[in-house]
Amino acid sequence: MHAQLNAVVDAFPYLLFGAVNTALIVLAAMGIGLVIGVVVAIGLVYGPGWLKLLLSAYLWFFRGVPILALLFLFYFGLFSYLNIQINALAAVALVLGCTTGAYQANIFRGAIMSLPRGQFRAASALGMSDVAAIRSIILPQALRISIPAWSNEYSIILKDSALAFVIGAPEIMARAQFVASRTYQHLPLYLAAGLLYFLLTWAGISALRKLEHKVRIPGYSGEEQT
Amino acid sequence: MNSSEIPVLQADKVSKSFSGQRILNGVSVGLKRGEIKVLIGPSGGGKSTLLQCINCLVLPDEGSISLAGVEVDLHNKKSLYQLRQQVGMIFQDFNLFDHLNALDNITIALRKVKKISRTAAEKRARLELEQVGLGDKTDLYPAQLSGGQKQRVAIARALAMDPQVLLLDEPTSALDPELIGEVIAVIRNLAGKGMTMLMATHQISLISTLADEILFMEAGVIVERGAPSLLLVPGCGSKSAGFCDRLSELADGECKC
Ligand SMILES: Nc1ncnc2c1ncn2[C@@H]1O[C@H](COP(=O)(O)OP(=O)(O)O)[C@@H](O)[C@H]1O
Numbered sequence: 187m188h189a190q191l192n193a194v195v196d197a198f199p200y201l202l203f204g205a206v207n208t209a210l211i212v213l214a215a216m217g218i219g220l221v222i223g224v225v226v227a228i229g230l231v232y233g234p235g236w237l238k239l240l241l242s243a244y245l246w247f248f249r250g251v252p253i254l255a256l257l258f259l260f261y262f263g264l265f266s267y268l269n270i271q272i273n274a275l276a277a278v279a280l281v282l283g284c285t286t287g288a289y290q291a292n293i294f295r296g297a298i299m300s301l302p303r304g305q306f307r308a309a310s311a312l313g314m315s316d317v318a319a320i321r322s323i324i325l326p327q328a329l330r331i332s333i334p335a336w337s338n339e340y341s342i343i344l345k346d347s348a349l350a351f352v353i354g355a356p357e358i359m360a361r362a363q364f365v366a367s368r369t370y371q372h373l374p375l376y377l378a379a380g381l382l383y384f385l386l387t388w389a390g391i392s393a394l395r396k397l398e399h400k401v402r403i404p405g406y407s408g409e410e411q412t
Numbered sequence: 413m414n415s416s417e418i419p420v421l422q423a424d425k426v427s428k429s430f431s432g433q434r435i436l437n438g439v440s441v442g443l444k445r446g447e448i449k450v451l452i453g454p455s456g457g458g459k460s461t462l463l464q465c466i467n468c469l470v471l472p473d474e475g476s477i478s479l480a481g482v483e484v485d486l487h488n489k490k491s492l493y494q495l496r497q498q499v500g501m502i503f504q505d506f507n508l509f510d511h512l513n514a515l516d517n518i519t520i521a522l523r524k525v526k527k528i529s530r531t532a533a534e535k536r537a538r539l540e541l542e543q544v545g546l547g548d549k550t551d552l553y554p555a556q557l558s559g560g561q562k563q564r565v566a567i568a569r570a571l572a573m574d575p576q577v578l579l580l581d582e583p584t585s586a587l588d589p590e591l592i593g594e595v596i597a598v599i600r601n602l603a604g605k606g607m608t609m610l611m612a613t614h615q616i617s618l619i620s621t622l623a624d625e626i627l628f629m630e631a632g633v634i635v636e637r638g639a640p641s642l643l644l645v646p647g648c649g650s651k652s653a654g655f656c657d658r659l660s661e662l663a664d665g666e667c668k669c
């Protein structure tokens with residue numbers, strides 16, 4: 187017991203560094219995904235037919251190919267083919283970002299389409315340009331509605347980030363595996379790794395729940411104030 | 413020609429089809445400054461489509477829209493945006509922005525379209541809300557307002573843009589009977605101030621007392637037009653009189669108020 191605890195304590199700073207990398211991967215991926223998701227969703231809802239077709243192809247590709255295959259395809263395939271020097275962490279963030287971007291696009295598209303159509307018309311009727319209406323009226327509401335689904339997406343991407351291990355990115359799993367293979371303390375180290383994932387999941391989801399509460403529109407969901 | 417005789421707004425021979433079906437068939441309407449015209453007629457006759465064609469929320473297939481004698485370029489987005497700034501619109505189901513309180517429902521277009529500073533926009537918005545009797549509701553969100561209050565915010569929101577003309581599409585039809593009065597009062601007040609309006613409504617009191625002209629619309633065509641004093645004479649045989657008779661029978665049957 188003592189030896190096992192010691193192994194974890196000794197490896198802890200090392201594991202923690204892995205957790206920081208995991209957090210960076212996930213934050214970058216979710217950020218990239220947010221930008222892609224919003225732009226693609228707007229294109230899917232308001233764009234011309236040819237653009238919708240193009241964007242659907244993007245969604246199908248990233249939803250249809252496993253992340254592991256995407257990682258190999260991009261990191262060992264595309265990036266080296268194009269002679270692009272990119273470190274493993276960045277490659278993972280990019281691949282996860284494009285993947286979650288596809289899923290987030292679907293989340294935002296659903297949210298936009300669930301809004302009453304009249305609000306866009308009312309914005310237009312006031313002389314707002316389409317861009318202004320989307321930015322000031324549609325997106326603020328669609329993004330609010332999307333927070334619970336987005337929080338789901340965060341926990342999924344966090345767990346998918348463990349796949350970064352296979353291309354040698356120094357995140358939680360890679361660190362745990364490295365130490366475990368040297369100290370032979372597999373059980374405590376992978377438990378510690380699991381705990382770190384859990385803590386990151388919990389931190390992210392509670393932060394998003396706080397955000398959801400903070401931006402809630404008064405009067406909705408039983409919070410009548412009149 | 414006296415400039416006061418140029419219509420503020422003129423729709424000329426407007427036609428519109430949806431999926432091959434002709435909804436508007438060469439409809440012309442002109443509004444001079446201060447004039448109030450009321451659109452009536454059976455549901456599905458094309459009243460809403462006409463109103464939305466006039467501010468180009470729906471683009472006409474044929475025909476033209478002119479503001480103060482200047483024809484709007486229907487193929488230029490910028491000129492459509494400018495047209496809509498000049499022409500306010502009130503919808504049957506309010507269409508307030510759900511994520512903004514009453515005040516910001518009004519300031520948003522002032523800031524984003526007219527590029528007015530936040531402070532100035534808020535000052536104007538407060539003024540408009542006071543005008544419709546909602547000076548104490550500035551911080552409430554649409555979900556916290558009654559239907560009548562929502563429609564009054566919508567009217568304040570349109571008026572804050574200083575429109576030349578106001579289009580109203582059945583502004584009281586979605587309201588509970590006891591809330592109709594407060595919205596009618598606001599519309600009467602506007603009429604008293606000389607606002608130019610084109611309004612689709614089934615509210616007898618508005619039709620008979622406010623309209624300078626009644627336009628009876630049926631199957632995409634204005635089939636009858638004239639002053640209420642001519643068209644609404646009991647037993648005169650006009651479609652408008654018959655229609656209003658049926659409306660008031662319905663209203664009598666519904667509520668004894
Ligand atoms: N966007 C649309 N697409 C297809 N049909 C429409 C659309 N808008 C209106 N219509 C049709 O046009 C006809 C006239 O509708 P509308 O202008 O709303 O009439 P009213 O306001 O007089 O009741 C209806 O038959 C309606 O179904």
Ligand SMILES: [Mg+2]
Pocket residue numbers: 459460461581582
């Ligand atoms: Mg209608």
